[in-house]
Amino acid sequence: MKDIKCFEQGPIRPPSEAYSLLLRITRNCPWNKCEFCHTYKNTKFSRRPLKDILDEINTISEIKDKITALSMENGYKGEVPLQFIRQIYAGDFTEAERSIGAWLYASAKSVFLQDANSIMLPNNELVAILNLIREKFPKVERITTYGRSKTIAKRKSFEELKELKKASLNRIHIGFESGSDAVLKLINKGTSAKDHIDAGKKIKAASIELSEYYMPGLGGRRLLKEHALESARVLSEINPDFIRLRTLVVLPMMSLFKKIESGEMELANEVEVIKEIRILIENLNECTGRIVSDHMLNLLPELEGPLTDKQRLLDILDRFLSLDEHVQQHFRLGKRAGAYERLDDMNDAETYKKVEAALQNVLSTGPNALDNAIYEIANSFI
Template identity: 40%
Template structure:
C-alpha cells in the first residue's frame, strides 16, 4: 500500500532551512510552544464585531504544496537549530521566524497548531496531507490542533471529520463566544446556537478533543441573562455528546480494554469580553448601544453559567490575562461547588474591595483572591491609586474595565 499523500518526504537541503515559511498572527495561549503551520490565510468570515485580528485583510487558501514546503522548511530549520543552536539565526543562516521552531524544539517537539482562523475550511483530504507531512517530519509529535468555525464543522460529514482524526488531528479550538442566538446575531458571529451544538457534537463524535472559547460579557448589560442561559444550554448539549470518562467506561466494561478516548475531551476556556479599538463593537460602545459589563457583572455571569450547566462534564480553564480570576479552573461537575464558592467569595466582598481587586488584577498585582490579604500586594495597588482622588468603587471598576482592552 502506498504512503498517504504528504507522508512521502523529499530530502532536505540547506536551501530549505534558509527559505523561510509563513506564520499567522495568532494562536491560543495553550499553543505557545507548538509548531505553527499556516494552512489558510486570515479569516474567511471576518465579520465578528468584537474581533480585531484580521480586519482589513483578505482571506486566501494556500496551495497545499506550499504548506507542505513550509513544513519541510521548518524541519530543516529544526535540524540546523539542533546542530548549531540559536547562533545560526544571529548569523543570518536561518530566518527570524525560526524562533517559533526553537520554542517547539525546547518543548520536546510534541505539539502542532494549524493556522489561521479556519483551516477546517480546506478540503479534508488536503488537511490530512498536511498532517501526514507534519508527522513524517516530526515523529515525536503527539498532538495536532486547529482553530475551526462552527458553521464549517457543522456542515462536515462525520466521515470527513473521522478522516482528519485518523490523520492525526487531535483537538479543535472553536469560538463559542455565546450560546445565545440574539447575542450571536448582534456580534455578527455568522453561526447559530444549533450549529455550535452540531459542530461540538461532531468533533467529539469523531473522537477529537473540543475546546470552546466562551466570552462572558459579550451580551453587554442588556443581554447578560440571555447570554448566560444560551451559553449554559449549548455547553450542556455538547457535554451530553462527549464520550464517557475513561474511569466510567473502564468500570462499565468490567475489565475489558477500554477505548476511552481523551481524558478531557471537552474544555471550556473563558475569554472575558473586551472592546478592542477600531472594531465595530467599539463603535457600538461609543454610541451607547453596547455597554460592556464590569468585572463584578462578569463574575455574576460566570456564576450563572456554572449554576445552569447542571451536571455537565467538562474542564473549565481561565488561561487568559483578560480574565479576573485565573484560579477559576477545575473539572466539572466535581469542582462546581468549589468554583461557585470562589465566585461567591468575590461577590460577597464590599464594593470597594471588589473594585480594588479588579484593578489590582488588571495591574498584575493580584493573581488570586487571597492576594487581597497580602499587605505588600495591597500597598502596590494602593500606590497606583495615588493618581485617583478618592475614587468610588464604580470609578475603579470602570478603570479596570478599560484596562481589559490592553490584554486583547
C-alpha cells in the same frame, strides 16, 4: 545557518498553543464579520497552495535537523536547553531558525494549524498536511486548529472528521462566544446555537477533543442572563472537553464600539460579568470537561478545574462576590496592574499596601476613574 528561507505565520493562536509550532495553512478569516473581532480586519481570506504548505513543513524539518546537529556539535546531545536557545537568539540566526529553536526548547510536542477557520480546507489537503507533520515530527503529540461551528455543522461530515482524527488532528478550538441566538445575532457571528450543537456533537462523536471559547460580557447588561443561560443549555448538550473563558473588551476600532456609543448595547461591569459566569457554571448540567481561564483578560485566572466539581468553581466566584465592594475594586486594580493573580495574593501585606495607595490615587480623580483605568490597561492586552 543563513541558507534556509523563512516560513509564514499568522497573527494569533489560542493561549494554550503558546508552545506550539504555528503552521499557517490558510490566511485570515473567511467570515471576518464578528463585531468584537479586529484581528483580520482589512485582510482577505485565502487558501495557501498545498504544495507551499508541504514545502514549508519540509523546510521546518530541515531547520530542526540543523539545530539538532548544531546541538550535538556543541555538546547539548541534540537537545535545546536554555543555554543553547540563548545562544540561538543572540547569534547569527534567522527568525525562522529562532522560532524553530524556541519550539524545540519547549519540547516540540504540539502543532497549531493557523488561521481562523482552517478546518474549511478539503479533507484530502488536511490529511496530506497532517500526514506529513506526523512523518517529519514523529514526537509531536498534539495537532490542533481553529474551526467555525457553521463550517463544521454544514460542510464537514462525521466521516470526514473521523478521517481527520485518524490522521492525528487531536483538537478543534471553536469560537463559541455564546449559545444565545440573540447574542450571536447582536455580534454578527454568522453561526446559530443549533450550528454550535451540531458541530460540537459531531466533533465529540469523532473523538476529537473540543475546546469552546465562551465570551463573558458579550450580551452586555440587556442580554446578560440570556447569554449565560442559553450558553449553559447549549454547552450542556455538547459537553465539550474544555470551556475556555475569554472576557470581552471592546476597542474603538471594533464595530461593536458603535453599538455601545449608540446605546444599542450597554457593557456590563466586571462584577456583573463575574455574576454572569456564575449563572453559566451553575446551569451547566452533566458536563464532564474543564473550565479553563487562560486568557489575560479574565479577572479570575484561578477559576479553573473540572466541571465534575462544580461547587469548587462556584466557591471561587462566591468568594470574590462576597468581598466588600472596596476590596473588589482593590483586587480588580491589582489584577489588571499585574500585582495579583489570585485572590490569596491580597494576603501579601506589602503588595496590598502598594495597590491600596494606587487605588486611592485612582479613586480620587473621579467617579469612573477606576473603570477607565482598568479599561486602559485591558486595552493594552489586545
